[in-house]
Amino acid sequence: MRVCVIGLGYIGLPTAAMFATHGYQVTGADTSDRVIRALCEGNVHIREPGLEELVRTALGSGNLQVRSRPQPADAFIISVPTPCTHSETPGASPGKARPEADLSCVVSAVESIVPHLQPGNLVILESTVPPRTTSDVLRPIVERSGLQAAAPADDGSTTGGILLAHCPERVLPGRILDELVHNDRIIGGLTPAAAEKARSIYASFVEGQILTTEATTAEMVKLMENTYRDINIALANEFALVAERLGVDVWEAVELANRHPRVNILKPGPGVGGHCIAVDPWFIAQMAPDITPLIQTARHVNDGMAGHVVDLAKAAVAGIQEPVIACLGLTYKANVDDVRESPAMEVLRGLHEEGFEVHAFDPYVRQLPVLGACLRDSLPAAVAGADCALLLTDHAAFRSLTPNDLEGMRHLNVVDARHGLDALQWRALGRGYVTLGTGHARHGKEADEP
Ligand code: SAJ
Numbered sequence: 001m002r003v004c005v006i007g008l009g010y011i012g013l014p015t016a017a018m019f020a021t022h023g024y025q026v027t028g029a030d031t032s033d034r035v036i037r038a039l040c041e042g043n044v045h046i047r048e049p050g051l052e053e054l055v056r057t058a059l060g061s062g063n064l065q066v067r068s069r070p071q072p073a074d075a076f077i078i079s080v081p082t083p084c085t086h087s088e089t090p091g092a093s094p095g096k097a098r099p100e101a102d103l104s105c106v107v108s109a110v111e112s113i114v115p116h117l118q119p120g121n122l123v124i125l126e127s128t129v130p131p132r133t134t135s136d137v138l139r140p141i142v143e144r145s146g147l148q149a150a151a152p153a154d155d156g157s158t159t160g161g162i163l164l165a166h167c168p169e170r171v172l173p174g175r176i177l178d179e180l181v182h183n184d185r186i187i188g189g190l191t192p193a194a195a196e197k198a199r200s201i202y203a204s205f206v207e208g209q210i211l212t213t214e215a216t217t218a219e220m221v222k223l224m225e226n227t228y229r230d231i232n233i234a235l236a237n238e239f240a241l242v243a244e245r246l247g248v249d250v251w252e253a254v255e256l257a258n259r260h261p262r263v264n265i266l267k268p269g270p271g272v273g274g275h276c277i278a279v280d281p282w283f284i285a286q287m288a289p290d291i292t293p294l295i296q297t298a299r300h301v302n303d304g305m306a307g308h309v310v311d312l313a314k315a316a317v318a319g320i321q322e323p324v325i326a327c328l329g330l331t332y333k334a335n336v337d338d339v340r341e342s343p344a345m346e347v348l349r350g351l352h353e354e355g356f357e358v359h360a361f362d363p364y365v366r367q368l369p370v371l372g373a374c375l376r377d378s379l380p381a382a383v384a385g386a387d388c389a390l391l392l393t394d395h396a397a398f399r400s401l402t403p404n405d406l407e408g409m410r411h412l413n414v415v416d417a418r419h420g421l422d423a424l425q426w427r428a429l430g431r432g433y434v435t436l437g438t439g440h441a442r443h444g445k446e447a448d449e450p
Helices: 012-020 033-040 051-061 104-116 133-145 151-155 176-182 192-202 215-246 250-257 280-285 293-316 343-353 379-383 423-427
Strands: 002-006 025-029 064-067 075-078 122-125 163-166 185-189 210-214 324-328 357-361 388-391 414-416 433-435
Touching: 002 012, 002 104, 012 025, 012 051, 012 064, 012 075, 012 176, 033 064, 051 064, 051 176, 075 104, 075 192, 104 122, 104 133, 122 133, 122 192, 133 163, 133 215, 163 192, 163 215, 185 192, 185 215, 192 210, 210 215, 215 250, 215 280, 215 293, 280 293, 293 343, 293 388, 293 414, 293 433, 324 343, 324 379, 343 357, 357 379, 414 423, 423 433
Parallel strands: 002 025, 002 075, 025 064, 075 122, 122 163, 185 210, 324 357, 324 388, 388 414, 414 433
Antiparallel strands: 163 185
């Protein structure tokens, strides 16, 4: 059976490689020349544990081919980005302040397969989309092929029409290969026959349960999962702000509260990044803006945390002439190389707007998409002459930092926005150490000589 995966990004590439190493003839298509060139040379453009080996095995076996255009196949899997459109983005509805899904990549990916569609083909959308996208946006495009996407296959036959399904990816960056195999999978078919056909191909490598439903429910399930997490992170962030005001250590309080058997409060931090959790709640809100105040408020609470971290850094360098701030960690979470929607970028922007000189270092980042900060290639270079070190991402490499690692600083002030450092060790210094969500942050501090 031939599978064509459109979009060779964080999800599409591992998925293509999985099918190719489980007996399918796979074409991976991507519009980016850079991606195709890298893969043709055997290089994997995404850092993810185990992915390079898997892709090389798939390419080496001849079961995975990469192309700049889709090829005829029995099953097409669409795995392209669905970012948010903001009101200022070209094409966004005028006067809309609320972000909405930008479906342009999904639309052009589906349009690109229409000329190849044959009766009985399966089309699966993996990209995260607003509810009803499969039925209201994809179906009419697929039917431009002259084939029906809904009716003929209800009796279980695959002749006559196109089988259309939504099968949202649910894997965690950093654990993608493991979760692709072991997580339960939700498949929503436009018809039961479409869901069944999609189930049969994922069953080649999925060891978790495969649960079938209809397409709009599957779209909603995916969005509900990430919205649930966003709202719970917002709650943790709000607790952190209250704790600062009241002189409580939120980290200790959360740990104690989580001893309750039915409580699991998440971690406060500088905000929520990545291409999923910071975006997906808006896809629900856009379908029902008048009845989703909780979802929208949570988004605003999480987005507001970057500004709060800027204020903590500002307090830490108060009184210092022409202060320099060294930002450590730029990716949206620990131990990944992804800066999409990273709250660290908002912090850099905010510090720059406040007029601070900003140096930045992240072991996973070689280019800075934000103007106004200077990317350094090592920790010592980033902290040299700085008046405040601001931990924005708790990469493993940063968690064991000691004051000795920061000895090049002009003033030894440390703001830990992740609770990533060993608080006991740093607090024992009795100077210059502030953690987000603690009473220590409330008071700010005097700048100390190292
Ligand atoms: N974060 C916190 N506090 C926490 C947990 C996370 O501030 O307690 C922040 C992280 O630092 C990061 C952001 O939230 O900036 C998101 O990180 P994450 O690890 O929670 O999630 P993602 O975006 O890497 O992956 C999520 C996952 N969804 C859920 O856990 C419900 C993953 O399973 C999805 O497949 C993925 O979104 C996706 O593609 O939708």
